[in-house]
Amino acid sequence: MQPDFNREVYCLLGLPFDAIGLDAAVQRVQQAARERKPCFLSTPNLNFVVAAQTDAAFRNSVLHSDLSIVDGMPLVWVARLLGLPLRERVAGASVFERLRRDAGTPIKLFFFGGADGVARAACESLNAEPGALSCVGFDAPGFESVQAMSGEERIARVNAAGADFVVVALGARKGQAWIEHNRSRLRAPVISHLGAVMNFVAGNVKRAPPWLQRGGLEWVWRIKEEPALWRRYGSDGLAFAALLMRRVLPLALQSFLRRPSRQQLGAAKVSLEEGPQAAVLRLEGAWTAANLAPLRKAFTDAAGSREPLHLDLWGVSHLDSAAIALMSLLWASRTGNPGDALLFGVQPRVRRQIELSCSTYLLAE
Incomplete structure (x- = not known):
């Protein structure tokens, strides 16, 4: 569904x-x-x-x-x-x-x-x-x-x-x-x-x-x-305390220190490229709850396709919790689809955001 x-x-x-x-x-x-x-x-x-x-x-x-x-x-x-x-x-x-x-x-x-x-x-x-x-x-x-x-x-x-x-x-x-x-x-x-x-x-x-x-x-x-x-x-309680120390507090600090600039937010765009083996959604710029409308439409279209799908995040400078949540919904809708490798080309800073959000399952190996 x-x-x-x-x-x-x-x-x-x-x-x-x-x-x-x-x-x-x-x-x-x-x-x-x-x-x-x-x-x-x-x-x-x-x-x-x-x-x-x-x-x-x-x-x-x-x-x-x-x-x-x-x-x-x-x-x-x-x-x-x-x-x-x-x-x-x-x-x-x-x-x-x-x-x-x-x-x-x-x-x-x-x-x-x-x-x-x-x-x-x-x-x-x-x-x-x-x-x-x-x-x-x-x-x-x-x-x-x-x-x-x-x-x-x-x-x-x-x-x-x-x-x-x-x-x-x-x-x-x-x-x-x-x-x-x-x-x-x-x-x-x-x-x-x-x-x-x-x-x-x-x-x-x-x-x-x-x-x-x-x-x-x-x-x-x-x-x-x-x-x-x-x-x-x-x-x-013990497991939660470990998550607080290893994930939540570092993520809170990173979110406070590394806010996306207006230029990065303005550069946000998504494009679809049909490749020989998979469709590629190429994302650029910074994505937050304030500018997700293009991503919502692109993901809605992509979720209905049975063709292999990749998300190229090489040009992405920032993802917030709302953007990662949308990606998790897309990932879940594609689970088991042969050839899918959702997130690849992820910059180290963005990868760190995903890791601290406990969402490493989204990352291509």
Whole structure:
């Protein structure tokens, strides 16, 4: 599926994030459900970012998403440090609760996953209270593999329920993998892995008070509710501290010291050259969120072509987070296309920007 290159999206620690608030995210989901327009919603938090550094398939699932929201205050703080307009935490649980309270847009849900009995309890609890969300089915496949829980009969049962939104709870990596594996087979327009939501709705786990959420301390409450989480949070915290020191702080310093000049911004242009073995998009000048319109059009045209594609960055003097994010969406849309070698001819300074952005997967070997 071709990505939308008109999204206002920024690269943060190797993943794309939409600059969107809670209200707009809710409206986007409601519109997708109403118009039956596919929307794969990803909710990257600190755990997502850390796991994506070493798990390419997990990272690619976020790159393939139609909407990627900042579900973690530490990521909002990093965005502020880097000057990115990701100013608001948009938690998946908050999107769900807002959808539930908005009586103007009824949405039918299917719960997939969860521990034994949780999906049933969540379904019954949701239907017992008035609200815009209703549950039309559930399935708890247990601890099977992604392939085992993707059989024809199981997918047919999900589709037969007529849901608008499939809420998945299988653990982040397996949940994202299941969505990637079955997205083209599911009829529900909206799909998202919202693991904690099912427990919240079922009443097995209480969500943290709003003041803890705003202060970035929801993880403390989650450990109180689910003590086994402390190992994951501790491991993620250490990995995140390393990313701060090795990637975030150097990138913040470089961004402050090396701003593109007006001349470099004015020199930005993109041209397409048809070569004997591949099409080449040749970029020049400095690319930032302020001048990406030509790049958006060029990438939209390129994403639809099955011919091998190369991006020549020899003439590029600067890339900001928005430009790198667009390149990641293009890269994801071309994954597996024979002959592609997206970024080559990258100047050392620009290569350093890409490396500090945790986006070295974009670079040709």
